[in-house]
Amino acid sequence: QQDYNRFKNLFEAEAATRQQYDNAKAAYDIALAQLHAITEEYNSAQLNSSKEKANELPARANINIKKAAKTNAQLFLSYTVVTAPYDGFVGKRTIQPGQFVKEGQTLANVISEEKWINANFRETQLENLSEGTVVTIQVDAFPKLSFKGKIHSFSPASGSKFSVIPQDNATGNFVKIEQRIPIKIVFDPKQDLKKLRAGMNVVIHATHQS
Structure with a gap:
């Protein structure tokens, strides 16, 4: 823009040719167009950045939901395998293959190795x-x-x-x-x-x- 203004003043003072003025104006117009394009691109990038930030919170929330679902699925998967609380030997088994198991039912008596x-x-x-x-x-x-x-x-x-039935001595009948x-x-x-x-x-x- 400084070159354009300088050649404009020189042209108006008849110190520069029309060709020099036209070249300076053309260069100025091109630079101005590039500036507008870069500004539009910057504004568009800022808008997209704002949209991405706005979408970030729901995305993070969705990730946390998926993680919780995964943890819950792993918990239910662990329920499909019955493990003893300690190492040992099965002393007595109270169920047979194919038998349905009720909640709280004793499946086997395990004798600890210790x-x-x-x-x-x-x-x-x-x-x-x-x-x-x-x-x-x-x-x-x-x-x-x-x-x-x-x-x-x-x-x-x-x-x-x-x-x-613990011993009750409240009656005074104490031995x-x-x-x-x-x-x-x-x-x-x-x-x-x-x-x-x-x-x-x-x-x-x-x-x-x-």
Whole structure:
């Protein structure tokens, strides 16, 4: 535009030829047309950008909906496979192939691979026992074998507190009965426990060390 104005002034002052003025005006018109074209292209791009931004929120919302649907589908897919809560062996199966299963129905009894002992000690025996106390375990089924273990934890209440019909002493008809406290005993590792089965009777020998 500066060149055009300069040649226009020169032409009007008769200091430039008509040819020079026409060339400058033509160049100016072309540059002006290019400027308009670029401006229109920029405005169009801005409009498209605004439209894309306006469409971005619904698109993101749709993506989140699809992700939620995928997660839900994966959850329902996981329901098609029944898994045990721990590793072990099926002790008893209560269903047969082709049988319909009801909600809450017991399908099988699973025996855990992990072995431990639920021992019921008399309350008068607890004075010298604590978590970590080393014990010797005799199994009635294998009298010639003995195993090593230790006390893992004590029950927070006596066994009678967890019975179906707990003893009620509110009537005053009280007979003192020595209570038994359930204690969990775990076996020391690196022992061959393959012969042991759930429900076997054992005798626990705990040595008090003062």
